[in-house]
Amino acid sequence: METIMLLNNTLEYIERNLHTAINIDDISKVACSSRYHFQRVFHSLTGFTVTQYIKNRRLTLAAEELVSTDRKIIDIALKYGYESPEAFTKAFKRLHGISPSALKKLNGKIKAFPKISFQISIKGECEIIYRIVEKEAFKVFGTGFETTRINDAAYKEIPEFINKIFKDGTHDRINEVLGNSKGSLLDGFHYDFKENGTRKYMMGYEIPRTEISDEFTILQVPKLTWAVFEGYGAMPDNLIIQDIWRRIYSEWFPSSGFEQVEGPCIEKNFWNNKKHDEYKCEVWIPVKTKSINW
Structure with a gap:
């Protein structure tokens, strides 16, 4: 279905731009939808706001870089759109339950927030009146x-x-x-x-x-x-x-x-x-x- 294809295109667009500023208006254009309608549909289908989904994806990739590279925390924070280590640490700890420095030091387990995808499921339910x-x-x-x-x-x-x-x-x-x-x-x-x-x-x-x-x-x-x-x-x-x-x-x-x-x-x-x-x-x-x- 074209709708599902366009929704999945928005997810691919988000993934390609996680290292840059993402504008919801631009995402909505990828979905061939108004900003308002796109946000209602996205939230209803995923349970997440668009901004919440983007934030969680960025923090997941940031955690992966922390444990797999020698990059400094401040550099990773800036890469994923955080202007200060403090703001990055606060958001990171809220999602992962551990600070960036502790994760890097202990090489701990990551709470991954994977990329989602939309699929259509035909269940044969009764008609919608x-x-x-x-x-x-x-x-x-x-x-x-x-x-x-x-x-x-x-x-x-x-x-x-x-x-x-x-x-x-x-x-x-x-x-x-x-x-x-x-x-x-x-x-x-x-x-x-x-x-x-x-x-x-x-x-x-x-x-x-x-x-x-x-x-x-x-x-x-x-x-x-x-x-x-x-x-x-x-x-x-x-x-x-x-x-x-x-x-x-x-x-x-x-x-x-x-x-x-x-x-x-x-x-x-x-x-x-x-x-x-x-x-x-x-x-x-x-x-x-x-x-x-x-």
Whole structure:
């Protein structure tokens, strides 16, 4: 598949330029993608931000040089983009668990971070149900926190946050503003994505025609085109929506004519029966038609 070939080309480009300054815009061009979309896809498929992957590859090669050559630590640090031995030592120890000088002296074991490669796997899973929606600008309100995709922390922290606002009454206060009954499901908003992997998450809903208390966060969402994906499951089951996210980036984007654009990603939840033990979920991702096919 052309998408996988282009993604692997970006990895080869990174490998060839580990000794020089690497610009994410240049990597994105190799992938025939926008900077924003490339970073979302790369992070989703690998679990690493682009900058984190580059840093780990450089530190792996630096460690190999330390144990196999007589080069000075300062020279190796400069070769891999570090302006001082102190900055190099701090980053090196964070990855390898040992300082450069100790590794060189003891000829210790290296914690290797190997070059990755992308492969397509056809598993015969069920079809991906989606639709394309045009939606005017709107505002939402709610409560949230900052999380990160590093080490899949968001998968743990978001359910914990949702449980917390159910228990402390915040979830019901939002429903009260909306005029909804207690226990009505709210939407989840992922926004303010950063290149270091952090983002903000908020539980809330579109603002009604009432005044909103200062205790709530307000988020403005511009007019966008959305790809909307559906899933069904039992409550509580976070794996359903996590699987939708996985398939969007590993299956749908590589084979679609769309790429992600800047804007919030939304998770909408609906009760599927009166018992409130089954639900329908939707993932809304802002997209545009690819200007250049992968």
